[in-house]
Amino acid sequence: MLFDTHTDAMAALTLFRQAGIQARVSPTPHGTNLRPGCGVALLLDPADMQRAQETVKTNGACVAGIVCLPSRINPRRDQFC
Amino acid sequence: MADRRQLWEDLGMDLESHDQLCAVLPIAFGDVFLSQENRPEGMAFYDMVVSDIHGIRPSELVEAQKEGQKVFGTFCVYVPDEVVIAADGIVTGLCGGSQFWVPAGEEVLPKSMCPLIKASVGARLGKTCPFFRIADIYIGETTCDGKKKAWEILGEDVPMYVMEMPQMKRPEDIERWKKEISALAQKVEETTGNKITPEALNEAIHIINEKRKALLRVYEARKAKNLPISGMDALLVMQIAFFDDPVRCAHMANELADELEQRIKDGVSVFPEGTKRILVTGTPMAIPNWKLHHIIETSGGAVVCEESCTGTRYIENLVDEDATALDDQYEALARRYMGVNCACFTPNPGRIDDIVRLAKEYDVDGVIDVHLKFCTLYDTEAYSVQNALKEAGIPCLEIETDYTDGDAEQLRTRIEAFIEVLE
Secondary structure (H helix, E strand, O other): OEOOOHHHHHHHHHHHHHOOOOEEEEEOOOOOOOOOOOOEEEEEOHHHHHHHHHHHHHHOOOOOEOOOOOOOOOOOOOOOO | OHHHHHHHHHOOOOHHHHHHHHHHHHHHHHHHHHOOOOOOOOHHHHHHHHHOOOOHHHHHHHHHHHOOOOEEEEOOOOOOHHHHHHOOOEEEEOOOOOHHHHHHHHOOOOOOOOHHHHHHHHHHHOOOOHHHHHOOEEEEEOOOHHHHHHHHHHOOOOOEEEEOOOOOOOHHHHHHHHHHHHHHHHHHHHHHOOOOOHHHHHHHHHHHHHHHHHHHHHHHHOOOOOOOOOHHHHHHHHHHHOOOOHHHHHHHHHHHHHHHHHHHHHOOOOOOOOOEEEEEEEOOOOOOOOHHHHHHHOOOEEEEEEEOOOOHHHHOOOOOOOOOOHHHHHHHHHHHHOOOOOOOOOOOHHHHHHHHHHHHHOOOOEEEEEEEOOOHHHHHHHHHHHHHHHHHOOOEEEEEEOOOOOOHHHHHHHHHHHHHHOO
8 A cells, every 4th residue: 555645654553453453554566557746555355455545445544556466475585675 | 756856966976876775664664674664763864864875964964054054974982072063163983884985995905905995995086975974074983993994085175184093992092082182173164164161062962961871771672572673773873873973863762762662562573482682793884785683683583782992882871060161071081981892902901891791681591792894893803702601611613794685694693603502
């Protein structure tokens, strides 16, 4: 889930936590077609996405876009910045 | 990033090269941080800061500059933030922790220089880090030969002020550092146009002491048998402390410490029982250098403490807040900062004592003594460190590394073997 400001991202995180939806703060992945205004994204499980979208709508939270990406997390990759 | 690009363009950055750095961050961050289980909720703030590391804080600094404040870039824990803050200046740490910046540094520096210095120079000259572009003036110090020469090169591109660091810790050396602090105060006044008053300096000393206390609470939590936070996350907290607003830093660290203390009460641990407790000592790990901690913590170990400039050296010991005259305050600052034990001093028994003390306080199973390639000071001091640890019966592994990924597999093999043999 992408955002135009980091305050939007953290506000959405608070809403998700209150709703019991797991979300993690992450740098906005590169390679998406969307160009949000900030580098903070939230990672959510696709299974939670419908509930997350309902939470966003109900609370009027600001979201710049949603992209579906495969998980690329690999702690044994050993490639650093 | 739509509006961030304008910020970076206004700062004269090389956007094309910078994009390459931005492309690597999400992957490395995901592998290192998002692969962890059961992280404290309070880490969300730090994840946010890193996620937009070249956007959120740089924007704040630029806005502050528009209001007339000056930004001072620093490279060492001996440079007293208090003096800058007392003149309504802002301090931002500038040490480079990425291999991305090293080639640009090597264009003007020898390859046989430590990666931290090469990356720091490269970040400025390569125009790929906003913090290096924003700072109005850099404050260097003479803590090693490499830095001394690097300041001369950086000084051709950016206003540079250098503090002369004593190399011994005799009473006259503490007096010399006091004079250096007083001279820095004059430079800060000249740069900001603001007079440093005893009241303002006292308030600044209090602010930085509160920051130290908050970060020390996070460290205290790592002494628990059930570790409520990983070494990776604790390192990230420390790395961000170098460039965040100090009042916010203390607030967020205290909130995190509250959560960690509750986790200890609840018996929550981020590592399985029996995970070996490791003290890391040696050279600093500037952001985004997460390599060694990540390898240790994905090889059966847990880093419970860092005796380094991005660890206890940064936060242990407070400045006396009772002084009311500038001269006495400068002395209090000199005494606290000269109590930091860096390998640049000779002799340096304080650091050896610190390592053995911390190993006991944090109940470690072993110590990993790490130094960046070409850091002769820490490389040489490894001899004394290992002798002292041997005498104390604490296993120690010495590692030399840099910012490249090339030795990761070899390091993993060595660290896994070291952890396996720990009792």
